[in-house]
Amino acid sequence: MQPPARRIKSPEQPVIVPAIAIPSDVHFSVAWRLLVLVGGAIAGLLLWKRQWPSIATLGFTAGVLWRYGRHHEPAHPRLVHRTIADPRFPAALDGFTIAQISDIHLGQPHSDSNLAWTIETMQRIKPDLICLTGDLVNNRPALTRLSRYLRQLHAPSGIVAIAGNHDYAEGIDDVRAALSFAGVPLLQNQGMMIQHNHCNVWLAGVDDVWHGRMDIDQAVRDAPAVMPVMLLAHAPDAVREATRYPNIVLQLSGHVHGGHVRIPGLGPLAKPRFGRHYTHGTLRVGTIHLHVSVGLGGRAFRLGNTPEVTLIRCMHLKEGHLS
Secondary structure (H helix, E strand, O other): OOOOOOOOOOOOOOOOOOOOOOHHHEEEOHHHHHHHHHHHHHHHHHHHOOOHHHHHHHHHHHHHHHHHHHHHHHHOOEEEEEEEEEOOOOHHHOOEEEEEEOOOOEOEOOHHHHHHHHHHHHHHHOOOEEEEEOOOEOOOOHHHHHHHHHOOOOOOOOEEEEOOHHHHHOOHHHHHHHHHHOOOOEOOOEEEEEEEOOEEEEEEEOOOHHHOOOOHHHHHOOOOOOOOEEEEOOOHHHHHHHOOOOOEEEEEEOOOHHHOEEEOOOEEOEEEOOOOOOOOEEEEEOOEEEEEOOOOOOOOOOEOOOOEEEEEEEEEEEOOEEO
8 A cells, every 4th residue: 555645845855975884783694695695606607608588687687676675665654553462551551552753864865755754644643652763863964854844743642752873973962952942852761751541651761772871770760660661762672671670561662674675584684783683573572562663764775674654552451351
């Protein structure tokens, strides 16, 4: 199903710069390395035997996949629905919806149109809470546009953000100022209480682990022991530390972009540091429900890995059944 027409226009033309990648911080899976080696060997054999029809077919297929992965899939985000049911959620929280928007990377190709689509989608589905889980911008000129976009968002329980590694690279003080202008608080090892149907939930946001500032203790320090906690952590591997806290029910993360390229049987192409164990989707780690968004932006090539915004519906689980 195609996304709705994008009527919201970019406040100004984006300034695009390439993202910085540190090879030593990105792990490429063994399966993908073997695929490249085998593919290279087959291509070399075909050239050696002058199998021109086969070479032409391979070249055409590669060209189609490149064009699709470069220009089509990264530019057509989708809305993903998830339901999280847990007995630690009070019954009054049933139906509470959280929209997770992750890895916007505003300033990269397709990022403005994808974010415009996201704004329209949020205005249509009206979630109770909107969470921005890091890597909001990819260059400083995008900060002004980020504020203008986010000022169009509204949610009854608020809009909150945490930082990712790219936000630090572009200047965390400037990112905080841009968010503040849009009325969005940046949680850096901090927590806040949100209410829904007269019940309370603690929303904790931790700083970016890439820069060694993550402190879950500080973020949940003021949370009552019996209150369920939702944790925002840009890097999904933070869940390994979060499992020490029994009242953390849900963790929302991003960072990995789903590996950018995913083919059944091969898994994700690339896994960055602090995102090598959990790359995408919803899974259970200990007592925590972890959702790792594949993100909205990032490098302008995706294959089998459509950019997404996630709508999470919270439900109370009682004696093995939904309430």
